[in-house]
Amino acid sequence: MKTDDVRRYLLGLQQNIIGALEAEDGHPFLTDGWVRAPEERLQGDGFSRLVEEGAVFERGGCNFSHVRGPTLPPSATQHRPELAGAPFEAMGVSLVMHPRNPWVPTVHMNVRMFAALPEGKEPVVWFGGGMDLTPYYGFEEDAQHFHRACRDALAPFGDDKYPRFKRWCDEYFFLKHRNEPRGVGGVFFDDFAELGFDDSFAMMRAVGDAFVPAYLPIVQRRRALPYSERERDFQAYRRGRYVEFNLVFDRGTLFGLQSGGRTESILMSMPPVVKWRYNWQPEAGTPEAVLYSDFLRPRDWAA
Amino acid sequence: MKTDDVRRYLLGLQQNIIGALEAEDGHPFLTDGWVRAPEERLQGDGFSRLVEEGAVFERGGCNFSHVRGPTLPPSATQHRPELAGAPFEAMGVSLVMHPRNPWVPTVHMNVRMFAALPEGKEPVVWFGGGMDLTPYYGFEEDAQHFHRACRDALAPFGDDKYPRFKRWCDEYFFLKHRNEPRGVGGVFFDDFAELGFDDSFAMMRAVGDAFVPAYLPIVQRRRALPYSERERDFQAYRRGRYVEFNLVFDRGTLFGLQSGGRTESILMSMPPVVKWRYNWQPEAGTPEAVLYSDFLRPRDWAA
Numbered sequence: 001m002k003t004d005d006v007r008r009y010l011l012g013l014q015q016n017i018i019g020a021l022e023a024e025d026g027h028p029f030l031t032d033g034w035v036r037a038p039e040e041r042l043q044g045d046g047f048s049r050l051v052e053e054g055a056v057f058e059r060g061g062c063n064f065s066h067v068r069g070p071t072l073p074p075s076a077t078q079h080r081p082e083l084a085g086a087p088f089e090a091m092g093v094s095l096v097m098h099p100r101n102p103w104v105p106t107v108h109m110n111v112r113m114f115a116a117l118p119e120g121k122e123p124v125v126w127f128g129g130g131m132d133l134t135p136y137y138g139f140e141e142d143a144q145h146f147h148r149a150c151r152d153a154l155a156p157f158g159d160d161k162y163p164r165f166k167r168w169c170d171e172y173f174f175l176k177h178r179n180e181p182r183g184v185g186g187v188f189f190d191d192f193a194e195l196g197f198d199d200s201f202a203m204m205r206a207v208g209d210a211f212v213p214a215y216l217p218i219v220q221r222r223r224a225l226p227y228s229e230r231e232r233d234f235q236a237y238r239r240g241r242y243v244e245f246n247l248v249f250d251r252g253t254l255f256g257l258q259s260g261g262r263t264e265s266i267l268m269s270m271p272p273v274v275k276w277r278y279n280w281q282p283e284a285g286t287p288e289a290v291l292y293s294d295f296l297r298p299r300d301w302a303a
Numbered sequence: 304m305k306t307d308d309v310r311r312y313l314l315g316l317q318q319n320i321i322g323a324l325e326a327e328d329g330h331p332f333l334t335d336g337w338v339r340a341p342e343e344r345l346q347g348d349g350f351s352r353l354v355e356e357g358a359v360f361e362r363g364g365c366n367f368s369h370v371r372g373p374t375l376p377p378s379a380t381q382h383r384p385e386l387a388g389a390p391f392e393a394m395g396v397s398l399v400m401h402p403r404n405p406w407v408p409t410v411h412m413n414v415r416m417f418a419a420l421p422e423g424k425e426p427v428v429w430f431g432g433g434m435d436l437t438p439y440y441g442f443e444e445d446a447q448h449f450h451r452a453c454r455d456a457l458a459p460f461g462d463d464k465y466p467r468f469k470r471w472c473d474e475y476f477f478l479k480h481r482n483e484p485r486g487v488g489g490v491f492f493d494d495f496a497e498l499g500f501d502d503s504f505a506m507m508r509a510v511g512d513a514f515v516p517a518y519l520p521i522v523q524r525r526r527a528l529p530y531s532e533r534e535r536d537f538q539a540y541r542r543g544r545y546v547e548f549n550l551v552f553d554r555g556t557l558f559g560l561q562s563g564g565r566t567e568s569i570l571m572s573m574p575p576v577v578k579w580r581y582n583w584q585p586e587a588g589t590p591e592a593v594l595y596s597d598f599l600r601p602r603d604w605a606a
Binding site for chain 2: 030032050052059061176177178236240243244247248254257258260263264266267268270271272273274275276277278279
């Protein structure tokens with residue numbers, strides 16, 4: 001079964017990523033495995049790998065999950081009515097890291113496969129994924145490095161892929177109620193099968209494999225920069241936007257919480273400490289104002 | 304126009320509540336008024352009254368808003384298909400207070416009126432409202448006092464009202480993904496018109512007027528109790544549940560954010576400082592465990 005290869009890849013990817021992040025942090029990440037009870041409607045298993053109070057990462061996780069269910073959720077068949085109600089299989093690796101140092105950006109990465117298994121017919125498989133970067137204090141070279149890594153990973157699959165998926169990312173990670181992007185973006189794709197199984201799967205792997213080289217050099221450049229209460233406070237304030245996005249808009253989070261997913265794994269994306277403050281605006285000319293003026297707007301970072 | 308009386312009542316209620324809370328806190332609350340630009344689809348105005356870093360209230364707000372729109376949102380006419388698409392008017396007072404002292408509970412109160420204005424027909428008006436209490440460390444006498452105040456306010460409108468609205472509150476303020484109630488509850492009602500305009504409006508007023516006597520004595524009893532980092536930390540952790548409820552489940556919050564409401568006023572319900580922690584459980588026998596075992600379950604508090 002081809003989807004066994006996907007599972008094998010995803011489990012290996014999770015190990016590689018955690019290995020790299022653990023080595024950077026110096027603290028071993030926790031492991032928490034789970035299996036759905038046989039009487040539950042959804043079947044499946046997963047491993048959460050997570051860190052709290054690390055040297056570099058204040059909180060974060062990288063989860064693998066693999067579920068099977070008797071009927072596709074309506075949200076998954078909006079564009080494929082012929083598959084409505086078919087059994088399905090879904091698996092993915094999902095990561096969010098909230099660094100302690102406010103000069104190091106928060107990052108999110110996800111790669112996933114969805115398969116509809118209509119009775120007596122061939123499985124219909126599609127892929128999704130992407131990664132995006134959320135700085136508190138922006139560095140142009142970091143945003144450029146991250147976007148170029150995404151662009152280079154996608155290049156073998158067609159010149160249209162990076163610009164399409166970059167725009168999709170800007171559109172998806174947008175806080176409508178704030179009229180504000182979540183960060184400097186990256187790439188995002190969903191419902192992807194247009195290259196056929198083998199090449200679509202290869203493209204998903206290319207994105208997954210690009211994560212460590214896209215993010216780790218940024219961590220290494222910024223992790224020792226000195227900071228004070230001022231930067232920590234701004235970080236805590238900006239993390240509120242991350243909470244708002246994930247709980248109000250993010251389809252994966254909402255689907256997980258509503259479908260009875262494992263709450264503590266899903267909410268690994270929540271930051272460790274968050275502050276809300278009424279109608280706060282950065283003062284003109286401060287480094288905080290530069291985040292809004294220069295980084296929280298769509299830019300052609302890979303150019 | 305009868306709805307002018309509702310507006311007058313709500314503005315007076317906001318003033319009375321803020322007067323009582325300001326006197327308790329000692330810090331004047333800020334005032335922020337807003338009016339929708341004439342070219343916007345929704346028309347209306349509002350006043351936000353809010354506090355940050357008060358002596359008692361670390362963050363909180365009491366908002367009045369009044370909007371008119373050309374077509375009812377679908378969420379409002381699920382049970383009234385004959386009104387779909389009619390012009391409407393909605394107004395309300397909504398309050399959340401997050402005290403600094405972890406021995407003082409967080410509280411929420413809301414009273415609201417909705418009117419559909421189908422062309423050439425009589426307006427159709429309904430009311431909603433309620434209040435609920437969210438302790439960090441529970442006191443039975445506080446939960447009893449709060450519930451008895453709700454019960455007594457509703458008694459003139461029929462013996463069924465308190466038990467019905469108490470159950471509705473337990474059902475509404477429930478975090479499905481945590482299998483946990485938000486707090487010790489209170490009362491909640493919506494789509495209410497069964498007593499006719501005058502008495503339904505009177506019932507809404509009774510709930511609004513009951514708020515200060517229901518909550519203020521609890522603040523006064525607990526505000527000077529000493530606390531340490533341990534209690535503050537638990538408070539910050541539990542406030543995460545408040546965020547999760549309001550951003551994932553609360554209809555008023557989601558409707559407001561999705562319909563282009565004033566974000567900073569709507570998100571006054573967010574706590575000032577919040578912490579998330581993986582898979583945290585209280586140790587048996589601690590005061591934190593007592594919150595879960597004795598308070599976070601439906602109980603007949605008014606008995």
